[in-house]
Amino acid sequence: MTEVKFKRLALIGIGLIGSSIARAARKHKLADEIVCAARTADSRRVAKELGIVDMAFESPADAVKGADLVIFCTPVGTYEKLAEQVGSSLEKGAIVTDVGSVKNTVIKAIGPHMPDYVDFIPGHPVAGTEKSGPAAGFAELFINRWCILTPNGQASEPAVERLTAFWTAMGSKVEIMDAEHHDLVLAITSHIPHLIAYNIVGTADDLEDVTQSEVIKYSAGGFRDFTRIAASDPTMWRDVFLHNKDAVLEMLGRFTEDLTALQRAIRRDDGETLFNIFSRTRAIRRQIIDAGQETPEPDFGRVHTSDETPKKS
Amino acid sequence: MTEVKFKRLALIGIGLIGSSIARAARKHKLADEIVCAARTADSRRVAKELGIVDMAFESPADAVKGADLVIFCTPVGTYEKLAEQVGSSLEKGAIVTDVGSVKNTVIKAIGPHMPDYVDFIPGHPVAGTEKSGPAAGFAELFINRWCILTPNGQASEPAVERLTAFWTAMGSKVEIMDAEHHDLVLAITSHIPHLIAYNIVGTADDLEDVTQSEVIKYSAGGFRDFTRIAASDPTMWRDVFLHNKDAVLEMLGRFTEDLTALQRAIRRDDGETLFNIFSRTRAIRRQIIDAGQETPEPDFGRVHTSDETPKKS
Numbered sequence A, B: 001m002t003e004v005k006f007k008r009l010a011l012i013g014i015g016l017i018g019s020s021i022a023r024a025a026r027k028h029k030l031a032d033e034i035v036c037a038a039r040t041a042d043s044r045r046v047a048k049e050l051g052i053v054d055m056a057f058e059s060p061a062d063a064v065k066g067a068d069l070v071i072f073c074t075p076v077g078t079y080e081k082l083a084e085q086v087g088s089s090l091e092k093g094a095i096v097t098d099v100g101s102v103k104n105t106v107i108k109a110i111g112p113h114m115p116d117y118v119d120f121i122p123g124h125p126v127a128g129t130e131k132s133g134p135a136a137g138f139a140e141l142f143i144n145r146w147c148i149l150t151p152n153g154q155a156s157e158p159a160v161e162r163l164t165a166f167w168t169a170m171g172s173k174v175e176i177m178d179a180e181h182h183d184l185v186l187a188i189t190s191h192i193p194h195l196i197a198y199n200i201v202g203t204a205d206d207l208e209d210v211t212q213s214e215v216i217k218y219s220a221g222g223f224r225d226f227t228r229i230a231a232s233d234p235t236m237w238r239d240v241f242l243h244n245k246d247a248v249l250e251m252l253g254r255f256t257e258d259l260t261a262l263q264r265a266i267r268r269d270d271g272e273t274l275f276n277i278f279s280r281t282r283a284i285r286r287q288i289i290d291a292g293q294e295t296p297e298p299d300f301g302r303v304h305t306s307d308e309t310p311k312k313s
Ligand SMILES: NC(=O)c1ccc[n+]([C@@H]2O[C@H](COP(=O)([O-])OP(=O)(O)OC[C@H]3O[C@@H](n4cnc5c(N)ncnc54)[C@H](OP(=O)(O)O)[C@@H]3O)[C@@H](O)[C@H]2O)c1
Pocket: A012, A013, A014, A015, A016, A017, A018, A037, A038, A039, A040, A041, A043, A044, A073, A074, A075, A076, A078, A099, A100, A101, A102, A124, A125, A126, A127, A128, A129, A130, A131, A132, A133, A134, A233, A236, A240
């Protein structure tokens, strides 16, 4: 039996993902003690007030002292400097991992700063919402979601098993993958969707012949679906695109090519081509629902009642 | 006071939208009798079994006889032929309207077949889900959603007021607009979102270096959001693109231009441009939520619990 429980879990960054790990680890008793490092006093205060960490440090090096599990939960652009800062403070035998949405550059950013006596295993839970910060997390975030680990030779087999057991205990399904392949897969399943969502919201915002008030009023025609992921954290997503440039540009090229074909079909009144393309796509949603990765409810299960009155916040 | 109640409401087509109108009209007692025409015996049977119509006809001309409110609820590509079929069977003084997602070509398709003694008012409820057919409708669909009317001079003022009262009674907010402007607004808030959703699902389906099983497993990274609207009815959407060609191509041109700028920023490692674009878009979602057009819940209020187990259907 792989021992799942850790003595001290240190989270570097306590936003949506870090705080969700803290909540899930506490709920499932996966660590005796949970500590975090956060940049702002505000996040440290909120994390302590919510009772999701035992201690919150300003210095990442202080946070990792005595920790047998360390998880980087900050935007990937911060990793290199943070790894440099914590490297020499890490405990012998500690497992070091991360949750970053890209993996190839993460290995290059963190790997070189890891002492020989720790096990470093890059990771990525494919789960999230459009919200940020310590208050946005919840213990159920990882349930039924995949967590991808991309070990690169800086970890022992038992360490990988132990980290797998940790994610499994939080409800995740774990997959081992090559970092380069991870970045290609996530480019199409996550990064390009975010890019085109940000893009259409930007396009709509820039129009002169359609007012912003019209865009808002008639957003239920489909547009509002895109505003959800376009409301995600700009720093996190800037870093994702800067750190997964090649795979994103590759997938974007294919997306644009296909869009040009659709454009041509519209211009030529080619209804048959349109119909054929539009007919293929229902099956994929069906499979995603069957795989437990999406709700079977129409309209994402959005509430449709008279209770859905305008709310001010 | 405008009289809202009609003697006989005839729905031509009884899919998602037609059957939602039937349910809402019945619930709010807006018609003494509700009848429909549907193409297939199956839809007619289901509509009757669900008790949402009093009679279901195969012939649209039979359905409109004696009706003082007639609503076209079929794909817009079918309108011209249907209008021709029902024209001479319409009652004197009847109000004729539709729910089509485009308006300019609808006026050209239906308008010429309307006798002088009816009031014709093109309409479009901006509300829907990705589901189709008579079983998919629900009475609450139109609550808090906008319904756009684009009168083109073929209706009297009182008739427009009465139709406005009808939609208001079903929970909608009504806006009067020029048909051409409608088509431009909906191109960006509905048609382009559908086009790019269909497109990315198609692109993902065509990859060789990423398997379909990987696309499905890791869809929670953002991709799954797009599969919802890409699961919409292919016939309806083919017709929308064929019938709103100019506005769609115009908006698509702007979308592509903006996407090229984002692509260039990624290629040049221009983090500042990316950050600035990604920072503008949160505010729009906030306004859509404040306007009551979107749920304030994170992740559309999707359920995140251990109950969310794979379902077979
Ligand atoms: N959001 C998602 O859907 C999702 C999904 C999977 C993976 N991820 C990955 O998870 C990581 C965190 O994302 P998140 O959504 O949890 O972000 P978040 O809610 O914005 O939280 C980020 C955390 O990192 C800290 N931080 C930011 N910049 C820092 C710096 N320069 N030095 C030290 N700490 C810093 C923040 O501290 P302050 O609050 O004090 O500023 C905050 O605690 C990212 O690498 C992302 O790629 C995100």
